Amino acid sequence: MQALLKDKFMAQDTNFKMHLQELDALNKKIERRKFLKSTAGGLGAMALGSLLSSSISTKSFEEQILDALPTIAPKAKRVVYLFMSGGPSQFETFDYKPGLINMQGQGLPDSVRNGQRLTGMSANQAQLPIASSFANFKQYGKSNTWVSDLLPYTAQVVDELCIIKSMYTEQINHDPALTFFQTGHQLPGRPSIGSWLSYGLGSENKNLPAFIVLVSKNAARDQPLYARLWGNGFLPSQHQGVQFRSGNDPVLFLNNPEGYDGKDRKEMLDYLSQLNNLQNDVWGDPEVNARMSQYELAFKMQTSVPDVMDTSKESEEVFELYGPDSREKGTFAANCILARKLLEKDVRFVQLYHQGWDHHGSLPSGMKQQCKQTDQASAALIMDLKRRGMLEDTLVIWGGEFGRTVYSQGKLEKENYGRDHHPRCFTMWMAGAGVKPGTTYGQTDDFSYNIVKNPVHVHDFQATLLHIMGINHEQLIYKYQGRRFRLTDVSGNVINDILA
Amino acid sequence: MIEFVAHLHPVIVHLPIGILLFGAILMVYQHFSSINLKDAISLSFLLGSMSAIAACVAGWLLSLSGEYDAALIFKHQWTGIATAILGCLVYLFQQYRKLLVILLIVLITITGHFGATITHGENYLFNTSKKTSLNKQDTIKNQPKEITSIVTNGKDSIKIVKYNIYENEIAPILKTKCYDCHSAVKQKNLLRLDTEAFIKKGGKSGLILLAGNILKSPLYTNLVLPIEDDKHMPPKGKHQLNSNEINSIQQWILSGASFNDRIDTLSNNKKQSAPHLDTVFIKKETVLNNTTVNNKVSVEATSTNLPLAISSSTIEAFKNQNIILSNLQEGSPFVMANFVNVIPFENSSLLALQKIEKQLVILKLSNLPIKDADIKLLVGLSNIKKMNLENTAITNECLPYLKDLPALEQLNLYGTNITDEGLKQLASFKNLSVIYLWKTKVTKNGIEQFKKERPNVTIEMGDFKFQKK
Numbered sequence: 009m010q011a012l013l014k015d016k017f018m019a020q021d022t023n024f025k026m027h028l029q030e031l032d033a034l035n036k037k038i039e040r041r042k043f044l045k046s047t048a049g050g051l052g053a054m055a056l057g058s059l060l061s062s063s064i065s066t067k068s069f070e071e072q073i074l075d076a077l078p079t080i081a082p083k084a085k086r087v088v089y090l091f092m093s094g095g096p097s098q099f100e101t102f103d104y105k106p107g108l109i110n111m112q113g114q115g116l117p118d119s120v121r122n123g124q125r126l127t128g129m130s131a132n133q134a135q136l137p138i139a140s141s142f143a144n145f146k147q148y149g150k151s152n153t154w155v156s157d158l159l160p161y162t163a164q165v166v167d168e169l170c171i172i173k174s175m176y177t178e179q180i181n182h183d184p185a186l187t188f189f190q191t192g193h194q195l196p197g198r199p200s201i202g203s204w205l206s207y208g209l210g211s212e213n214k215n216l217p218a219f220i221v222l223v224s225k226n227a228a229r230d231q232p233l234y235a236r237l238w239g240n241g242f243l244p245s246q247h248q249g250v251q252f253r254s255g256n257d258p259v260l261f262l263n264n265p266e267g268y269d270g271k272d273r274k275e276m277l278d279y280l281s282q283l284n285n286l287q288n289d290v291w292g293d294p295e296v297n298a299r300m301s302q303y304e305l306a307f308k309m310q311t312s313v314p315d316v317m318d319t320s321k322e323s324e325e326v327f328e329l330y331g332p333d334s335r336e337k338g339t340f341a342a343n344c345i346l347a348r349k350l351l352e353k354d355v356r357f358v359q360l361y362h363q364g365w366d367h368h369g370s371l372p373s374g375m376k377q378q379c380k381q382t383d384q385a386s387a388a389l390i391m392d393l394k395r396r397g398m399l400e401d402t403l404v405i406w407g408g409e410f411g412r413t414v415y416s417q418g419k420l421e422k423e424n425y426g427r428d429h430h431p432r433c434f435t436m437w438m439a440g441a442g443v444k445p446g447t448t449y450g451q452t453d454d455f456s457y458n459i460v461k462n463p464v465h466v467h468d469f470q471a472t473l474l475h476i477m478g479i480n481h482e483q484l485i486y487k488y489q490g491r492r493f494r495l496t497d498v499s500g501n502v503i504n505d506i507l508a
Numbered sequence: 509m510i511e512f513v514a515h516l517h518p519v520i521v522h523l524p525i526g527i528l529l530f531g532a533i534l535m536v537y538q539h540f541s542s543i544n545l546k547d548a549i550s551l552s553f554l555l556g557s558m559s560a561i562a563a564c565v566a567g568w569l570l571s572l573s574g575e576y577d578a579a580l581i582f583k584h585q586w587t588g589i590a591t592a593i594l595g596c597l598v599y600l601f602q603q604y605r606k607l608l609v610i611l612l613i614v615l616i617t618i619t620g621h622f623g624a625t626i627t628h629g630e631n632y633l634f635n636t637s638k639k640t641s642l643n644k645q646d647t648i649k650n651q652p653k654e655i656t657s658i659v660t661n662g663k664d665s666i667k668i669v670k671y672n673i674y675e676n677e678i679a680p681i682l683k684t685k686c687y688d689c690h691s692a693v694k695q696k697n698l699l700r701l702d703t704e705a706f707i708k709k710g711g712k713s714g715l716i717l718l719a720g721n722i723l724k725s726p727l728y729t730n731l732v733l734p735i736e737d738d739k740h741m742p743p744k745g746k747h748q749l750n751s752n753e754i755n756s757i758q759q760w761i762l763s764g765a766s767f768n769d770r771i772d773t774l775s776n777n778k779k780q781s782a783p784h785l786d787t788v789f790i791k792k793e794t795v796l797n798n799t800t801v802n803n804k805v806s807v808e809a810t811s812t813n814l815p816l817a818i819s820s821s822t823i824e825a826f827k828n829q830n831i832i833l834s835n836l837q838e839g840s841p842f843v844m845a846n847f848v849n850v851i852p853f854e855n856s857s858l859l860a861l862q863k864i865e866k867q868l869v870i871l872k873l874s875n876l877p878i879k880d881a882d883i884k885l886l887v888g889l890s891n892i893k894k895m896n897l898e899n900t901a902i903t904n905e906c907l908p909y910l911k912d913l914p915a916l917e918q919l920n921l922y923g924t925n926i927t928d929e930g931l932k933q934l935a936s937f938k939n940l941s942v943i944y945l946w947k948t949k950v951t952k953n954g955i956e957q958f959k960k961e962r963p964n965v966t967i968e969m970g971d972f973k974f975q976k977k
Binding site: 213 | 830834836837838840846848849875898920922944946968969970972974975
């Protein structure tokens, strides 16, 4: 009798241990919310369900947010963001300050600078000599907008642009300023705008990533770009930007190894996804899902990418429009053609980076070069989208991470000077879906040093961008490490005055 | 957390009722048998009293929501507290236990009755007729009708009656389906629907009625949400509105949500039939049961004015065909369909669009081998405003079919074989305002002709050229 009882007890004990293991496994597998959901269902059988259902929704927090999108009627379905990395000078492009010619070489009045910090590069300069623009300005278009003669092509499409002269940022150096612009925070680690849009609105074309990045090959690489600028941060990794390179291999490691058949590949991926599914069942890590969807997308991209990156079928007229550079792969102009092709395929967010705008010295020659590389193609992109009927639901953005100072960094000569970083005001433009064409918003003082009318903070810009895409920036949220994160962090206002 | 505990009140209350009564039963049992149950009885009253206190706390929290009738709450609250105290006394004073127990049972009964009144409404106890089975036709027949004139043609006489939609149609629906939680007895979400003033006032989440606009009237929108939605009304498990009732509310709001207007309706004397909304607003609808209400909401657009939202299951079904449906905006029933993923394209996939013929406003068929005959499959898309047909194989032949799309405002035809002849046909498209014609066979001459007839239509010919610098 005793032995029998003991046996039974032992059996129960092992049974118990077994259950512990299962529980442990379950613990790893099931997210807390799912667990709550399932127990709520169980209690429902005990007539508690109706009471609980009001407090515990059957949908996760994120699902509820995504279900509600778009919350605003979207004006734009796609964005192409021409990022002018390095900080283009507003003085030689759009912010015409004719009064500076009379003050050429004079020190910047303290009443203008108002004790504002300068970078270490010009803070110790004995004098801060005012440098007027070497470029001339003329008025263009029906809107009579002043544009520098460094931008002869942009000047011809100025009636399509909504120029914001009163942008300002909080960051004074490249990397934090870039990171701030792209992710809403100066420190690395948050998702980029394109990732937020991919997360919020998903991908239209299932054969291409929702967020694609193209970096100009022909730019002066004065300041580095890091892949984290188009990173997904804490969002699931399928939302990260995918960089397409110029050349034969636009996406690295996408093609099959030599001698490897496409069918084999598919078979291998199918088995791999079975294995991954097993892992997913055990661990339930969302990154397993992300990895599977990335494999799947990569496989589809084996055919879709060569197709979309092939510009050989573009007509002569297109290359004419985008300018001579466009025939050479990897240039900004060629990337603009690619961007248009990607947008035609309904890629949600295409971002072009063009470096080389950081003109601490030799600004005149540098600006001439930079404008020559980007001016025609940027303008051509707008008109090309327009005639295809795409400008009405595509938003085009042009701009850098900050502006440049009114004073010269280093020695001031008529045809040779430099300008330091200036976060307090700079110019950007938008065109296409959702914005008023042929308008200028905001105003800077006579030194383009401070904003006197309608300031637009980086978060305001981000909020407006999301608004045009149909998203209330306060509602696009992702919970991570116990905090609810937004692209616009805890601020940002939609600039309604520029909305069409 | 507080809300959670509060919601447990209806569960906890049953513990003291059961345990205390069990204690009383044990006392009776002990009276007739020789077994000593003293300890068990004491334990019962101790546990019963403790659970009564717990019920009081949870109940107090629940009352904080303010959703219930204050007078009833007052009675229920104090009788409940008295029950808990009396329970403790029963436990503590063994010598008076018999007397106290009788009092306790009376008190439990009274408290329970008040509680049930709060939950189920007044008169629940003796009201044997099932209110949920109340037939709409019956209520209407009972309504007094104001006969204004009688017309006879010799054989039949027709009465013209003044008919108030709110009183005769809407209020009875609200009474049977909504008053349980939104009236004098209970005000869930601080909302009452039993008088005009309360309906206009709205609830905790704001106004519920915007006359003429059903999309901004939660009084309607909450009815047609998927039943799983938290905001769906009546909540899952409660008696749902049938489609006739939903239609009635929809039509009432669309017609201005008047509480007082009386309209003339015909009443055929011969048949003695009551005027029905169907005779006021022409429509035919079968009565649906609970489960099909959901489907109805999702698939069929029955309204004459605004279609119903497409359900997530329909969106999923389109997804399986690689057609992306995206909402134009939260709360709007209108969608856009994009065929960019339909590779290889087969024209049979266009047939699916008939399922959303009322909801579809933007259709994107760009860069697909669409032929003229395929356009025929699009007939009936009555709300389509914008269509992308660029870089397809269509010709002038398809334009007669497109003409049958009454709402069409914008047409992208670049890269197709449309000619001047086709442009001439487009001039007769009434609502057209933008046409894209780059890379077509349309000539400048053709556009001039067109402009004479339709000067306000924007035409994008794509003839922009840079002036070389």
